Amino acid sequence: MELKHVIIAYKAGDSESKTWAERCAKELEARQCQVLLGPSGFKDNPYPVFLASANTIKIDLAIVLGGDGSVLAAARQLAPEGIPILAVNVGGHLGFLTEPFELFKNTEKIWQRLESDLYAVEKRMMLEAGLYEGSRTEPQIVSERFFCLNEMCLKPASIDRMPTSILEMEVDGEIIDQYSGDGLLVATPTGSTGYTASANGPILHPGIYAIAVTPICPLSLSVRPIVLPPGSIVSVWPLGDYEVNTKLWTDGSLATTIWPGQRVIVRMANSQAKFIILRETYSFYQTLREKLHWTGTRIHYQNNGSGKIIN
Structure with missing residues (x-):
């Protein structure tokens, strides 16, 4: 992936999200990348301005720092344009649609992975x-x-x-x-x-x-x-x-x-929403267990086919 033109949207009213967005913008600009930065929230929709400003150029990536609400707003605007989204849970709550913040902390490594195509793309129906x-x-x-x-x-x-x-x-x-x-x-x-x-x-x-x-x-x-x-x-x-x-x-x-x-x-x-996946192992079922707080069975056993109960 080329990182020449990147959108960065952060959760409006969240200081942590804004701080990380500004840090990302500074690092990408040092890599000669043109960055469009702005807040996204209930009263803030930066995407029409972003897309109008980039009318004659190709947007390589959109980085969305926030929760699921921020991701949904980005997908509605960017999916019809075919722009991939890297969504990170910064200042969000449930985080069903985001990558864990722990994977994003080393941002310089993230830029290297993106430029080296060391990631997966998940497409979601809209x-x-x-x-x-x-x-x-x-x-x-x-x-x-x-x-x-x-x-x-x-x-x-x-x-x-x-x-x-x-x-x-x-x-x-x-x-x-x-x-x-x-x-x-x-x-x-x-x-x-x-x-x-x-x-x-x-x-x-x-x-x-x-x-x-x-x-x-x-x-x-x-x-x-x-x-x-x-x-x-x-x-x-x-x-x-x-x-x-x-x-x-x-x-x-x-x-x-x-x-x-x-x-x-x-x-x-x-059009489909395209999400960048950084996790090396991703399980929808694990996400359900974690985010919906499924407790699962109360009796644990070795999963080797024998059904042996573990005390």
Whole structure:
């Protein structure tokens, strides 16, 4: 990998993340690398400025220092541009999508590894969505395209009450069901360990390409999550929402309001998020055990096929 043009985004409001970002920028600039540096947070989105500034040049790498929220924001903006992301847990909490900070402390060694191609690249499926109007057979898009790494969420939002939504879903032109409750999640395998897991949805291995649809607190015990093939076209629209409460959220960030007569169509995106993996051994199952605090069995035994119990 060449390190000629690099983006560095740090967690807004976190002094440790900012300090390490400035250190990385100084070291890379000493290597004759052009660096674009800025904060990323709820009120800070540096990526449109970054991408506009680099309109005529190729960005080699994006370094994201923060937690999963910072990574999700970066993926939504950078994946469509094909820019690889090195995400490091600096100032974050759960860190599902990040490399351990301990591996990053020797930054000079990291630059050497990157330039020598001593790393792996993990690709993660993403979703894209848009608002459509018109007939079911020939709908016309009336919004920009929205991307997510975790999930698209359709749910009502009101400042003075907690409204219940009634959403109808169609998959590949066939009506599936009406969902009455707090909303609906359309998630990637990456997102299956986030909001979807909290809503009792399935946990999917990120190596699987699939779409998980999970109702949020449905007002029916018969309603269950469903896993769809990655090529499915998911269309969802609100019923009887005359106060325009229903919103579309991407990875927890507000995307747009859904107006009467409009529908949200979600499909697998053409682009994938590309993450740089520094760990020599990486296990999704180990990540689940550590991050979700799975305790596992209370009886330990030698894993040699004999089933011998260890006291």
